[in-house]
Amino acid sequence: MVNSLLLISLMIFSLSLFIGILSNFKAYQLKGFKLLGDSLNILGMLTLLVLILYLWITHKRPPLQTLGDTRLWYSLLLTMCGVVINYKLKISWPLWFCQGFALLFIMIDLFNQSAFETLLPPALLSIFFIPHVVVYIIAYAMLTCATFISAKNILFKNKRNQPLDIDEHGILIRSVDGIISMGYAFLTLGLLLGALWAKQAWGHYWTWDPKETWAFITWMIYLIYLHLRYFYYKKTKLAQLYLLGALMMLFICWFGVNYLPTASQSVHTY
């Protein structure tokens, strides 16, 4: 049952991603084609929801305890996040990105079903666990999306041999800034939730664990970005390059930390 639901959601999301990307090309801009992609996405989300409910019923507890469970929640919330951005800002990029990530996570769950069998130690059995992780994943997703959108602007501008007109450019920059500040808000929320949880489980809200240090570094780096936009608003090229650098730091914080000399002291190894 778990196996087949995972497979179904995998197929639906792939199809939705495929149609979504196709519908962006001129030849396929038929009426309803994009709608089909979006509806399939919703269907994929529903499948994940069914799977979560199924686990809830069979395990007789909310599926909030294993790494496999959290990957399901990531996938569901990521795509939801993509839908919101798609709907609010009318950019389809982020949704594809989120779907890509959801596909990756579902795939990991599919091939590694013993992940649902992982037993969490008592310190992780906290009401803060899921919000902390989910909020961070949303933040990472948004910041990465925004960086890709702005990088696309640098990298592909000359290909079409015609610069974007000023209006389009301005809208793009404003949406990048909008997504970054939303991502920054989620980053703050994740940081604070983590601190509150740490206080409750380990007795101190901040222990300068390597992951915490890097989370703070990442947070500061995006804080600098916000100030960069405030003080040097016209320097868009600088901002775009800065975002690429910032993303590297984000990746170090996300999974690079595990390979640094400081990793051995961390409680965040997984």
Added chain:
Amino acid sequence: MSDGNRLKKELSSFWNYPFGYEQNLLILFSLWFVGMQLEYLTRSVSKNILQFPHNLYFIMIWHFILFIIYLKFPKILKTCLSKEFIFTSMGGLVFLLIISGIIPQDIITSWPYLFTLVLLTSTLFLTIIKRFARFTPGDSVFLLNHVGLWILLIAVTFGSKDRLSLKMNLLEGKSTWEAYDQNSKLYPLPFAIYLSDFILQEYPPEIALINASGKILIKKKTSGQKHQRIPLKNYEVYINEVSDDGVYFNNHWKRAKHPGSVWHANIKVFKKKDQQLIGSGDISTGSFMQTEQNLSLENKMMVKYLPARPQKFSSLVKVFTPVRMELATSIEVNKPLEFDRYQIYQHSYDNKLGRWSELSVLELVYDPWIKIVYGGMVFLLVGTIGLVLFPKMRRESNG
């Protein structure tokens, strides 16, 4: 004009207001240099500045000076509020953090870090009072964010040595009045804690298939209930009987609430393909009293229970004070107890004895700055939400 005079003139023009990035970076690097020297000279001296009451004196004098700068020294104020100063101090702090994030070390209490933090927090504070002076409701989000960060940076750094963390060893059926710190220094407490019971709840052990060289091929969770069927690769395990209090005695498995009793199951193993029975017998976890038992299958494969892992551990305690107060409660991981001025955490137990441990170690934390830190968090949280709801206006004339 002589060379000396020209040099003097160049120098004085270098330090002319307004400062650019060169001047600000030079200030930062000089401070780091001085900080490193200080660090080297006073290596063994603990930093009083991070401890009560010196930290309070320092914070008060420091902010008093900032206030004087705000009122009387417009040129310095302008320098401290310039974007060059802000980016230099932020960048400096991030640079030091990155170093400490790569190479394990205690940079957070080092002088270069403290100097950089003071620079950053100074400009933060000056920004805040400047905005306060011409406050409009539109500034609320700005102020919430900046005040929140200012509170947090100060409280987290300058309150760090005021936090007291003590451990307390409790034995079942005994009360304890004292706790010890990381240097094993004893502290008498204003209350005593009596440990009625230490309870460790385990997850039902995972069941695993291992090969001849002892490698785990697959492991599965169990429910801890009988009649469960668990697929393990090409086999299926049927759990006939299971208990968490098995005792192996006289070649028989019995149930007894006896120290050192283990998880025991009587199982049957079938081939998945044709449901052919290929083995049956007992498996069990191990303890300080009993060795574990595995069931051998064909090709030197084995089915075994992995050591049971703790799901939850808690201490049932009674807390007494000299004035006839008595409080019976339980303390567990993620559910600390607030008592007197301490937060009391379940820390650990005797790992060798596991659920039969009669020792429970509690951690007592006293952090006088915690309420201030929470305050800062609330400011920052509300401010951040504000940032999303009311995106801020930009200083378009610049850059």
